[in-house]
Amino acid sequence: MQPFSNLLNPKALAQLQGAKNLLAFSGGVDSSALFFLLLDQDIPFDLAIVDYGKRAQSKAEVAYAHTLADRYQKAIYHKAVDLDDRNFEQSAREARYTFFEEIIRHEGYHNLITAHQLNDRLEWFLMQLSKGAGLVELLGFDAIEVRRAYRIVRPLLDVAKSELQAYLHINKIDYFIDESNRDPRFTRNRFRLECSDPLIKAHKEGIKRSLNYLQKDKQSLLPPIEITQYHDLLILPRHDQEMRRIDKIFKKRGYLLSSAQKREIEKVEEIVIADRFVVSKNRSYLFVSPKSTVTMPKHFKEQCRVLNIPKKIRPYLYEVAIDPSRLQSYCTSSNA
Numbered sequence: 001m002q003p004f005s006n007l008l009n010p011k012a013l014a015q016l017q018g019a020k021n022l023l024a025f026s027g028g029v030d031s032s033a034l035f036f037l038l039l040d041q042d043i044p045f046d047l048a049i050v051d052y053g054k055r056a057q058s059k060a061e062v063a064y065a066h067t068l069a070d071r072y073q074k075a076i077y078h079k080a081v082d083l084d085d086r087n088f089e090q091s092a093r094e095a096r097y098t099f100f101e102e103i104i105r106h107e108g109y110h111n112l113i114t115a116h117q118l119n120d121r122l123e124w125f126l127m128q129l130s131k132g133a134g135l136v137e138l139l140g141f142d143a144i145e146v147r148r149a150y151r152i153v154r155p156l157l158d159v160a161k162s163e164l165q166a167y168l169h170i171n172k173i174d175y176f177i178d179e180s181n182r183d184p185r186f187t188r189n190r191f192r193l194e195c196s197d198p199l200i201k202a203h204k205e206g207i208k209r210s211l212n213y214l215q216k217d218k219q220s221l222l223p224p225i226e227i228t229q230y231h232d233l234l235i236l237p238r239h240d241q242e243m244r245r246i247d248k249i250f251k252k253r254g255y256l257l258s259s260a261q262k263r264e265i266e267k268v269e270e271i272v273i274a275d276r277f278v279v280s281k282n283r284s285y286l287f288v289s290p291k292s293t294v295t296m297p298k299h300f301k302e303q304c305r306v307l308n309i310p311k312k313i314r315p316y317l318y319e320v321a322i323d324p325s326r327l328q329s330y331c332t333s334s335n336a
Contacts, residue, residue, distance in 0.1 A: 007156065009143045009154075009157060011144060012144060012154065013043070013155060015144055015153050016044075020107075020108060020111075021044060021046070022045065022046055022047075022048055022111070022113065023046065024048055024049075024115070026049065026178075027049070027064045029161060030116075030117055030120075032174070033115070033164040033165075033167050034113070034156060034164075037155075038113070038155075046069075046077070046109075047065055047074050047075070047076040048100055048103055049062055049077075049078050050079050050099055051081070052083060052095075053081070053082060057178075060176070079099045083095060090256065101150075104150045105149065110151065111152070112150055113152075116156065116157060118159055118200060118204070119160060119196050122211070123188065123192050123195075124140040125138050125140075126191050127187070127191050128140070132259075135214065136221065136244040137244070139211070139214055140251075141154055141157055147253075158208055158212070160200050160204050161200070225245070230320075230322045230326065230327075231322065234287070236285065236286050237285060237286075238284055243265065243266060246262075250277070253277070261273055265279050269281050269310075270310055272312065275291060277291060278316070281310075287313050290316055291312075292318070292319045293315060294319045300318050301314065303325075304324050307324050309327055310331070
């Protein structure tokens, strides 16, 4: 097999070496190429594939994944899901990452490897640009993204899809073409077919440099801040870029906030998002936690009231046995 080792991001490779890695696989151009590029570099990994059951060839893609896993002695995890056609892309993403995170938690993986590439980066950039997004939202992908219990590693962000196709062709590697990716009824496909793919074809190197320069600007715009964490409750200082920080927290939890949800978060002191998450604020701090509906005893409610703990995070504190007094410095009357 002819090597294309220079296609993979060196920092991403370093993160993967010697770790327990899970590859999000679909059988398409990107993940098939990444499968063999990782083999070329002796990176250890196993496979996870989701079958949405929307296309006739999806069963063949799953069978191909199992064939590769057997041939190269990889563990494989497969899940079939049945999703409503309404807001399918968002639902599919949530189902996919929920599945991956279950595997990671149960099997002890350190990294989730995804095959996002340069065309994907530009496609995302243009879609966010059309919505009026800021710099942080325009740049949706990092080569290494730290989440709560694992990292997402994207080794192909500087690689155009055409380069991956060339790699597969030269090495005579099988892959599948998802014809639904050419359906113009989907907004993402229109951006891909009409905008990002033609631009990459004509201006690949310049676009790559520009996106990487902007990535450095993004890092300077959002310097690290101290975040306090109790279980899945996060507490962070208020900041003029706080909506960007909230957006980043939600992305790490596998959820993409809509523009309408962001506006609501900015307007109110407390809000429940997607019946799953709570965002609360006081004068000095932000609180982000899972939503809980447990019943609290009166003495616990009174303790939280006296300490000015935001109302919607109180059930979660009780559910996971966080002592409310640990939050006293963040919720005193001078901050409320």
